[in-house]
Amino acid sequence: MESPVYIQIHNSIKRDIEAGKWAIGDRIPSERELAISFGVSRMTLRQAIQTLVDEGILERRVGAGTYVANQKVQEKMSGVTSFTDIMLAQGKTPSSKTISYHVASPSLSEKEKLNLPDGAQVLRMERIRFADDVPISFEVATVPEALVQDFSKAEVTSSLYRTLEEKANLVLGGAQQTVTAQVSSERIADFLQIKRGDPILRLRQVSFLQSGEPFEYVRTQYVGTRFEFYLER
Template identity: 70%
Template sequence: MSSPIYIQIHNEIKKAIEAGRWSVGERIPAERDLSEQFNVSRMTLRQAISTLVEEGILERKVGSGTYVASQKVQEKVSGVTSFTELMEAQGKHPSSKTISYHAGEPSLSEVERLNLEPGELVLRMERIRYADDVPICYETASVPEKLVRNFSKSEVTKSLYKTLEDKAGLKIGKANQTVSAMLASEKVADYLDIKRGEAILRLHQISFLEDGNPFEYVRTQYVGERFEFYLNR
């Protein structure tokens, strides 16, 4: 099973950055030039770039271009890591709309974050998460396919944590989280019912089982005016 073209391009650009082809803070070539270089459509190239932006590897600057992202100061966030549990704890009704749901070959970023072995597949799902029917965030979650292959789509998308704990007998451990700011792309703005370029909060989370094995890599974009993070020191 071959990876989607945009994942292959994602991997090539990531390798180039790690090899020092472009340094931190340097602008990468325009989408038109890169699409010609990789011999793909602008839409496919833009999908690869958007994935790298969501991962915090690249960052877009309005009216200027796309740059290799600089390392951000990290702050540990302490609290509930499950969106469902977090919303319920605030007395809100959580729900979600699945945009895409499929298993396939992982990207280099997914291999690194999830400690995947050669040949392992990843389940990648995109969802819009709601609280009382108001869109709160757009989420891309990646999970080792072997962990969820025996469960239905609804069991995984409704509440992955509860499914793993109640039906797989696994215990959820800690999560590493980083939060940064970015501007909403046209796609994300449409999903979240906000304006393109509006400020949003980006959360990267790697969740671990109690035995220390990572089971989830999530890239989430929150509407800034509808959500806030509470830091517990």
């Protein structure tokens, strides 16, 4: 299955960065220039750029354009804990609304993060996560399609971690997590019922089974005033 056009553009820009066409801190061409170069609409090009921003590969600077992101100091957080379990532990009722759910070819980033072989497919889903019916986060989660092909959409979207533990008898391990701050885009603001430009906490996480095999690559944007992270040392 051929990847969506925006994923193909994502892959092309990522390859160019890795090949040294643009170095860390360099400004990339404008969306208009890139849209013309790739022969696509501004909307499609913007979606490709946003995926790279969400992955921390690019960063937007208000009034200045889009740049290859600088490397940031990373703080290690421990454990793999599901959103469902976090909310239940705080006495809140978790729920989610699925925005998209489809099997597709992985992007280069997804293939690398999940250590996928050539030809492997992924399930990519977008969800809004709620606590007591209040939107907390917007999540894009990617998992190997082979890992969840025997489960229903409801089983996967309600709580992926519980489904893997209870129905696939898999033991979850640790995670690699990166948290950065940003402001919300118009699309994310609409989903989370906030204003465009409001503060967002962005989490990028690769989750592993106890065996060390990566099983999930997730990019989540949390409403800054409704969620906080804490570290245990």
